[in-house]
Amino acid sequence: MRKTYKILISGQVQGVGFRPFVHSLAQEFLLTGTVSNNEEGVIIFVSGLEESVFKFYKKLIQFPPPVSRIKDHEISLIEDMVYDGFKINPSKKGGQLNLSLTPDFAICDICTIEISDPENRRYGYPFTTCVNCGPRWAITNTFPFERNHTSIDEFEMCEACLNEYTDPEDRRFHSQTNTCATCGIDLFLYDQSGEKVVVPKATLFKKIASLLLEGYIIAIKNTSGYLLCCNAENEEVVQQLRDKKNRPNKPFAILYPSLGHLKDELQVNALQEKSLTSAERPINIISLKGYKGKIALQKVAPGLNQLGVMLPYSGILQLLANELAIPIVATSGNIHGSPIISENGEALEKLKEVADYFLQHRLKISHPQDDSVVKFSTRQNKEVLFRRSRGYAPNYFNATLNSGEKIMALGAHLKSSIAYNPNEFLYISQYLGNLDNFDVYHRFTTTAIKFIDLFEQKPELILYDKHPLYQSTQYGMELAKQLGVKSYQIQHHKAHFASVLGEHELFDCANPVLGVVWDGTGYGDDGHIWGGEFFDFRSKKIERIPHFEYFDWLAGDKMAKEPRLSLLSLAGPQMQSTVSEKFSKEEWTIYQALQKHNKLKTSSVGRLFDAVASLLNICDINTYEGEAAILLENLVINYSLKDCKSYLNDIEDVISPKEIIHKISLDKESGESIEQIIINFLYTLALSIMAMAKSRNYRHIALSGGVFQNTTLVDMLIELVPKEIKLYFHKELSPNDENISFGQIMYYLHLKN
Structure with a gap:
């Protein structure tokens, strides 16, 4: 007997080929009905034999499309209905948005083959996509995810594309981003004066490859924003890019033409290879041990024994890679410190002194995103997310929230992100950057408003950091006042702790949890600068327990930029002559007087790292955030715990x-090696965590803060922890301040008194 059922699927189910998949599956089981997107996900009405319907339902849930992620699903019997076959209906929006959004996906293997095949009609077409790949969040204007809700809607499908789109047997059946060379997006090459360079379409990428080989810098508009590219093996042009971009030492990311080429030059393990070829396709930071290539390493990654590498993730980059025999620098298209650029006019205006040529197109990028960055620790292969952006944003899956309030959290200041909980789901923006920069601040405020517009509802509560001078805090106060809604401030490190508790759903943990939050800076409840914190969590309460002893916080924000100031603050009387050599006589006089009258203190472990780096003559002045700590870890090649002290x-x-x-x-004076001193230092930190846990009988340790981007420290902790204690690191979020916005929401929902 035939029956009719209603099936609701929520999660990452729009823009992932879910409806055509359902259509194909329904035909396999001889079912009739309809499938459509709505504001809550995918809704299916299906009619057929009861046994067939449930076989269909089981297969749908167990084997969904490859880039989908099902969060919830339900099936219910409804009044019998008669359908003429099985159809995909246009999406209807019957209420406010309540579903996961869809991140960008890297170009899939089949599309890669098609654009490289001279016999295929999409040969050489850089915006080739299908239901399993291509830009999503980058081009989203509103939801549900339909073509007319994206910026690609400007390009009307030709007859051939429309035939693919409407053919249930075609792999582009209902692919919302479907275009081809006939109806789609053209590329244009300009010189730095804005003059168009006439190049036949068929040889455009060959031309760009030759320009790169000749030593030119090219700004390439990709599908998520501009990249600045040059020959990574050309020392002179890499230095030119550094000078023009005002980026003296921060390492550049490298785009390899293929996985094979990358593996010929670098040692890549299975986890790294899986990450590099995933749908997210992030930059992976990989050791240079045994490096066999010709990259100008001291210009690309000055002083480092690691390299940030990635593979082509869009048709544009893949077609360029097809013409390249070399790895290229592919760094964010911006001036150092500013957000990634996505608009053509802005690129020509701001990058004309940086790039020699510009590769542009007319597809509007609604949500510009930097490339995401991950690193796997050397010994334990623990994945640490350094930057969460393209491929990951704007979803966060491990939280189903029914708070009863629409909450927006505005995060921190240096590595800002915005979290929004307007419904049952939680959304976390891409990495936005340092809010000291005006353009970053503008991108930050624009992102907040875009979230509000996208969900068509204003927040009822604004959360922000306790630091009164953070731009995110000040904007939060202004936005709450403007919208006429409540606001609430949350201490920085408590938000960090709540973030990792939230990721692991530890708020109902029966046993106490030791929180370890170590970073560079955060405004404390006592008015001092925290950063070396231990917290106790039990009975839904966080309490600060012994922390790193306070030392002088000197010269405000300047201290974070000059590791020598941290050393000055921590050096005893017997070290003064050594430390004084790092300052001019005038500076020494000023800082001595400043220290004498200083009242502001800090417990920052991040600044302790700086002091160690300065003491060991590794770094006295940071040219980019965290440089001293990165250079410090960089000198550790290997270690043995039994040799540590x-x-x-x-x-x-x-x-x-x-x-x-x-x-x-x-130790330094006695002639101990710099590497062993650093190893001992990291061992001391790891041991202090274990000792704190053991002395207070903790069985759970949750760790957050930028210090835990140090993968050697992470490895040591994993190796030192006894079986009866469990460590909790961040999983889908970075340990740095990008997780603060999520932590603010977690704190408010679970810990606010």
Whole structure:
């Protein structure tokens, strides 16, 4: 007997080929009905034999399309209905948006083959996509995900594309981003004066490849924003790019033409290969051990033994890669510190002194995004997300929220992101950057308004950091006042802790959890600068327990940029002559007086890293955020825990950064190797966490903050932890301040008194 059922599917189910998949599956089981997108996901009405319907339902849930992610699903019997076959209906929006949004997907293997095949009609077409790949979030204007809700709607499908779109047997059946060379998006090459360079379409990428080989810098408008590219093997042009971009030392990302080429030059393990070829296609930071290539390493990644590498993730980059025999620099298209550029006019205006040529197109990028960055630790292969952007944003899957309030959290200041909970789902923006920069701040505020517009409802509550001078805090106050809604401030490190608790759903944990939050800076409840914190979580409450001993916070934000100031603050009397050599006589006089009258203190482990780097003459002035800490870890090649020693006598209650610095100076004077000193330092930090846990009988340790981007420290912790204690690191979020917006929402929902 035939029956009719209603099936609701929520999650990442729009823009992933779900409806055509359902259509094909329904035909396989001889079912009739309809499938459509709505504001909550995918809705299916299906009629057929009861046994067939449930076989269909089981297969649908167990084997969905490859880039989909089902969060919830339900099936219910409804009044019998008669259908003429099985059809995909246009989406109807009957209410406010309540579903996961869809991130961008890297070009799939089949599309890659098609654009490289002279016999295929999409040969050489750079905007080739299908239901399994292509831009999504980058071009989204509103939802449900339909072509007319994206910026690609400007390009009307030709007859051939429309035939593919409407043919149930075609792999582009209902592909919302479907275009081809006949009806789609053209590329144009301009010189830096804005003059068009006439190049036949068929040889455009060959021309760009030859320009790169000749030593030119090219700004390429990709599907998520501009990239600045040059020959990575040409030392002179890489230095030119550094000078023009005002980026003296921060490493550049490298785009390899193929996985084979990358593996010929670098040692890549299975996890790294899986990440590099995934639908997210992030940059992977990989060791240079055994490197066999010709990249100008000291210009691309000055002083580092690691390289950030990626593979082509769009048709544009793939077609360029097809013409390249070399790896190229592919760094964000911006001036250092500014957000990635996505508009043609802005690129020509702001990058004309940087790029020699511009490759542009007319597809509007609604949500510009940087490339995401991950690193796997050397010994334990623990994945650490350094930057969460293209391929990951704007979804967060491990949270189903029914808070009863529409909440927007505005995060931190340096590595800003915005989290929004307007319905049952949580959305976290792409990495936005340092809000000290006006253009980043503008991108930040625009993103907040876009979220509000996209969901067609204003937040009822604004959350922000406790630091009164953070731009995100000040904007939060203004936005709450403008919208006439409530606001609430949350201490920085408590938000960090709540973030990792939230990722692992530990708020209902029966046992106490030790929170370890180590970073560079955060405004504390007592008005001092925190950053070396231990917290106790139990009975839905967070309490600060012993932290790193306070030391002087000197010269405001300048301290974070000059590791020598951290060393000055932590150096004992016997080290003054050594430290004074790092300053001019005038500076020394000023800072001595400043230190004498200083009242602001800090517990920052990030600044302790800076002090160690300065003491070991690794870095006195940071040219980019975290440079000292990166260079410090960079000198660790290998270690043996049995050869490590601690720089602390008592690590149960009091953790003295001054004692650590003093003992490091003694080791340095005695001739101990720099590498072993760094290893001992990291071992001391790891041991302090274990000692704190053991002395207070914790069985759960949750760790957050930028310090835990140090993968050597992460490895040591994993190796040191006894079986009875469990470590919790971030999984889908970065340990740095990008997780603060998520943590603010978690804190408010679970911990607010």
